[in-house]
Amino acid sequence: MNHDASTPExxxxxxxxxxxxxxxxRALEAVxxxxxxxxxxxxxAIFFFxxxxxxxxxxxxxxxxxxxxxxxxxxxxxxxxxxxxxLALTVGTLSVTALAxxxxxxxxxxxxxxxxxxxxxxLRETLKITIELLSAIPSVVWxxxxxxxxxxVIVSVTGAPVGVNxxxxxxxxxxxxxPVIVSIGEDALKAVPDSYREAGLALGATRWQLVYRVLLPAxxxxxxxxxxxxxxRAVGETMAVLMATGHAVHIPGSLLDxxxxxxANIAAELGEAxxxxxxxxxxxxxxxxxxxxxxxxxxxxxxxxxxxxxR
Amino acid sequence: xSAGFVKTIEVQELRLAYDSTExxxxxxxxxxxxxxxxxxxxxxxxxxxxxxxxxRTIDFTASARWSGSVRxxxxxxxxxxDVFALRRKIGMVAPLPVGLPLTIYDNVAFAPRCSGLTRxxxxxxxVERCLRQAALWDEVKDRLASLGTALSGGQQQxxxxxxxxxxxxxxxxxxxxxxxxxxxxxxxxxxxLKELRREMTIVLVTNLTQxxxxxxxxxxxxxxxxxxxxxxxxxxxSEAARSQRTRDYVxxxxx
Amino acid sequence: MALAPAPATSRxxxxxxxxxxxxxxxxAKAVFAVMAAAMVVPLVLIVTYLxxxxxxxxxxxxxxxxxxxxMTDGGIWPAFVGTLYLVGLSLLVSTPIGVLAAIxxxxxxxxSWFTRVVNLxxxxxxxxxxxxxxxxxxxxxxxxARLGYSILSAALTLAIMTLPVIxxxxxxxxASVPMAFREACWNVGATRWQTIRAVVxxxxxxxxxxxxxxxxxxxxxxxxPVMFTGAVFFKAVERGRLFPYxxxxxxxxxxMHLYTLATQVPNVKESLPYATAVVLLGSVLLVNATAIxxxxxxRARKRW
Numbered sequence: 001m002n003h004d005a006s007t008p009e010x011x012x013x014x015x016x017x018x019x020x021x022x023x024x025x026r027a028l029e030a031v032x033x034x035x036x037x038x039x040x041x042x043x044x045a046i047f048f049f050x051x052x053x054x055x056x057x058x059x060x061x062x063x064x065x066x067x068x069x070x071x072x073x074x075x076x077x078x079x080x081x082x083x084x085x086x087l088a089l090t091v092g093t094l095s096v097t098a099l100a101x102x103x104x105x106x107x108x109x110x111x112x113x114x115x116x117x118x119x120x121x122x123l124r125e126t127l128k129i130t131i132e133l134l135s136a137i138p139s140v141v142w143x144x145x146x147x148x149x150x151x152x153v154i155v156s157v158t159g160a161p162v163g164v165n166x167x168x169x170x171x172x173x174x175x176x177x178x179p180v181i182v183s184i185g186e187d188a189l190k191a192v193p194d195s196y197r198e199a200g201l202a203l204g205a206t207r208w209q210l211v212y213r214v215l216l217p218a219x220x221x222x223x224x225x226x227x228x229x230x231x232x233r234a235v236g237e238t239m240a241v242l243m244a245t246g247h248a249v250h251i252p253g254s255l256l257d258x259x260x261x262x263x264a265n266i267a268a269e270l271g272e273a274x275x276x277x278x279x280x281x282x283x284x285x286x287x288x289x290x291x292x293x294x295x296x297x298x299x300x301x302x303x304x305x306x307x308x309x310x311r
Numbered sequence: 312x313s314a315g316f317v318k319t320i321e322v323q324e325l326r327l328a329y330d331s332t333e334x335x336x337x338x339x340x341x342x343x344x345x346x347x348x349x350x351x352x353x354x355x356x357x358x359x360x361x362x363x364x365x366x367r368t369i370d371f372t373a374s375a376r377w378s379g380s381v382r383x384x385x386x387x388x389x390x391x392x393d394v395f396a397l398r399r400k401i402g403m404v405a406p407l408p409v410g411l412p413l414t415i416y417d418n419v420a421f422a423p424r425c426s427g428l429t430r431x432x433x434x435x436x437x438v439e440r441c442l443r444q445a446a447l448w449d450e451v452k453d454r455l456a457s458l459g460t461a462l463s464g465g466q467q468q469x470x471x472x473x474x475x476x477x478x479x480x481x482x483x484x485x486x487x488x489x490x491x492x493x494x495x496x497x498x499x500x501x502x503x504l505k506e507l508r509r510e511m512t513i514v515l516v517t518n519l520t521q522x523x524x525x526x527x528x529x530x531x532x533x534x535x536x537x538x539x540x541x542x543x544x545x546x547x548x549s550e551a552a553r554s555q556r557t558r559d560y561v562x563x564x565x566x
Numbered sequence: 567m568a569l570a571p572a573p574a575t576s577r578x579x580x581x582x583x584x585x586x587x588x589x590x591x592x593x594a595k596a597v598f599a600v601m602a603a604a605m606v607v608p609l610v611l612i613v614t615y616l617x618x619x620x621x622x623x624x625x626x627x628x629x630x631x632x633x634x635x636x637m638t639d640g641g642i643w644p645a646f647v648g649t650l651y652l653v654g655l656s657l658l659v660s661t662p663i664g665v666l667a668a669i670x671x672x673x674x675x676x677x678s679w680f681t682r683v684v685n686l687x688x689x690x691x692x693x694x695x696x697x698x699x700x701x702x703x704x705x706x707x708x709x710x711a712r713l714g715y716s717i718l719s720a721a722l723t724l725a726i727m728t729l730p731v732i733x734x735x736x737x738x739x740x741a742s743v744p745m746a747f748r749e750a751c752w753n754v755g756a757t758r759w760q761t762i763r764a765v766v767x768x769x770x771x772x773x774x775x776x777x778x779x780x781x782x783x784x785x786x787x788x789x790x791p792v793m794f795t796g797a798v799f800f801k802a803v804e805r806g807r808l809f810p811y812x813x814x815x816x817x818x819x820x821x822m823h824l825y826t827l828a829t830q831v832p833n834v835k836e837s838l839p840y841a842t843a844v845v846l847l848g849s850v851l852l853v854n855a856t857a858i859x860x861x862x863x864x865r866a867r868k869r870w
Contacts (some may be wrong), residue, residue: 111605114772118595132858140771238697298693
């Protein structure tokens with residue numbers, strides 16, 4: 001059977017895709033590309049619209065950006081002397097986040113090591129599912145837990161007059177950040193090639209020595225990224241800290257002092273600030289500040305992760 | 312012996328680089344219609360990359376840059392209006408057997424469906440013909456609705472050949488088709504190729520020099536991205552080969 | 567050549583050094599296990615405490631009934647149905663955009679500086695604090711787009727919030743389809759979209775679905791983004807009515823209702839906020855557990 005597929009008759013007889021299918025695919029491709037670009041559009045839009053509401057206050061004569069960033073005096077509703085200093089709020093954010101990381105990082109990395117290196121497979125699946133469920137708990141529920149359960153525990157254990165404070169917020173944030181650190185940390189450890197483990201075991205190392213001397217250094221970048229993302233989550237958290245840290249806008253003197261974070265402050269005062277007023281615009285400015293802070297943290301985490309891939 | 316002396320593929324000064332590493336350093340050769348051309352050479356000679364330039368699937372490798380001219384039936388592949396039609400003109404069989412995660416029927420009907428055929432009445436004869444030509448029909452004719460990925464390696468490779476035949480290619484390229492399959496299947500495919508050469512041109516990249524000797528009319532010996540020798544197979548495999556390197560390679564002095 | 571004399575102790579004897587090594591390992595293992603348990607145990611205790619406190623109020627009536635007596639008593643129906651509205655609407659918007667964007671990133675985009683910027687944008691979008699999403703929703707949807715305080719504004723705000731994670735999980739699902747399948751399709755002259763439709767999408771649907779389901783619980787649980795764009799303190803709604811809201815209306819939301827009961831309503835019956843928390847938590851965990859079960863089930867039915 002000798003059929004020549006390139007004669008004009010044969011070519012004409014070849015099936016062809018209907019024109020609507022060809023054009024339809026081209027249109028679909030355009031839509032897909034548009035959707036792909038949308039992420040950039042939305043990030044830019046968030047920054048734009050938040051800044052837009054804040055911008056008018058920046059050009060006002062009686063507003064000082066330096067005072068906004070570095071003064072601890074936050075009196076937006078004062079009748080005589082309005083001041084917008086966010087430093088106390090920033091310190092509030094930092095203190096709660098720092099405490100949370102102090103708790104979450106060792107526990108989170110420890111759990112990640114356990115899951116990755118020491119755990120039996122059945123138990124690992126169960127624990128991983130538990131962690132996934134833990135990370136699904138809404139922040140308002142965590143805030144409620146802080147307000148009710150944790151507050152009571154803190155009061156009874158430490159005898160403090162009020163249970164909503166830095167300690168409360170720190171513990172709640174730690175519980176919220178641990179799942180992020182564990183799952184990304186475990187990914188980082190799993191990404192270390194098995195050949196490292198085999199080589200170590202062949203040299204007579206125990207599992208623990210393997211972890212301490214070989215795996216943790218090898219997974220260093222991924223673990224750092226995990227911590228950074230945990231920090232990002234803690235800094236950006238709103239409802240949980242709103243309910244768990246109290247209402248005092250001041251630099252905390254001890255763990256048992258109430259504070260307020262940047263995020264919680266916006267949530268607490270936005271409802272009362274009349275639209276278009278200076279107070280309202282300063283709150284949006286705080287939002288812009290938050291956006292830039294978390295942007296920087298995420299950028300750092302991404303660069304750290306990129307450092308791994310280049311290797 | 313080549314059926315005629317019509318050139319169907321003309322490659323001139325083809326150069327290919329991945330990022331900054333050049334892997335093909337300006338090769339020139341022709342393929343004649345209805346012949347079986349074997350391309351032999353050790354690993355990393357650029358044989359697979361060269362094939363991918365023929366049907367422009369090299370486009371999917373972001374780091375690849377190539378220059379030179381490749382003409383199929385006189386048409387420059389780079390300037391073709393419809394690259395998908397080009398890929399349908401050239402059938403490609405990869406080294407590792409791949410059964411698509413569709414039914415066996417859908418595996419073979421995939422390409423005709425992409426071209427616009429939808430009716431079972433049109434597709435059934437195509438599916439049967441291609442599976443027969445690939446020497447797979449008897450084994451799967453009763454289970455066309457089962458999953459293509461559930462077949463054995465040798466069967467999946469024949470399924471790949473059936474897929475490659477389903478769009479009526481004029482040129483069939485096989486890239487080391489036998490490395491992952493058993494010798495019995497290899498033999499059956501080689502018999503099938505001998506039948507298929509009557510309808511199409513076959514370019515057979517292989518690292519099995521004896522396979523080249525069994526099947527091909529002419530043999531092209533590539534070494535580290537350069538053409539060492541191109542001649543009739545009986546010449547390449549004899550003392551009459553012009554290059555000492557050719558004689559060494561076919562005699563297994565280096566591999 | 568004479569064989570070397572056998573050593574006094576066997577090569578595998580447990581020398582003091584070995585014993586010390588093993589003990590250190592056992593200690594380390596125990597420490598790490600405790601750390602892992604430290605996540606799980608407090609959670610179990612907390613949830614138990616919540617359920618115990620919520621017990622008097624829990625029951626089907628609690629969900630179906632409306633808040634009564636100035637919200638100090640009654641049920642949560644308007645909030646429950648409001649959350650359903652918000653979640654449904656927001657996922658209706660974010661799922662198609664997210665899936666298409668992921669298809670672009672995984673199937674069409676080449677490695678270039680532009681793609682890297684898009685990737686960065688997705689990561690940053692995922693890290694935006696929820697209050698900033700609220701501010702964005704306020705500035706963009708409530709004011710600039712003149713949608714006002716409404717379910718629509720709130721749902722769109724939630725959509726932008728859930729978008730990046732849907733993109734990420736869809737990408738993961740798409741990337742799990744081996745490259746060899748795509749190459750086999752391209753070799754027979756299929757276009758990118760034909761390949762995606764025939765091989766890539768059908769085999770990633772399960773992963774995409776689980777990703778979307780997981781965002782259901784996230785959208786249901788967020789408070790700040792809806793608090794300032796369309797959810798309100800109280801809305802009068804008929805008990806058990808399925809479609810009480812219009813798109814331009816404001817609504818109650820379960821997450822915000824919990825916040826309200828916990829902080830804004832004096833003299834509320836004690837079990838009420840606990841019961842709200844339990845319902846919210848329970849719904850979220852149920853949805854997530856379903857997604858996980860789905861993932862496990864579908865992983866077993868893999869086609870290659």
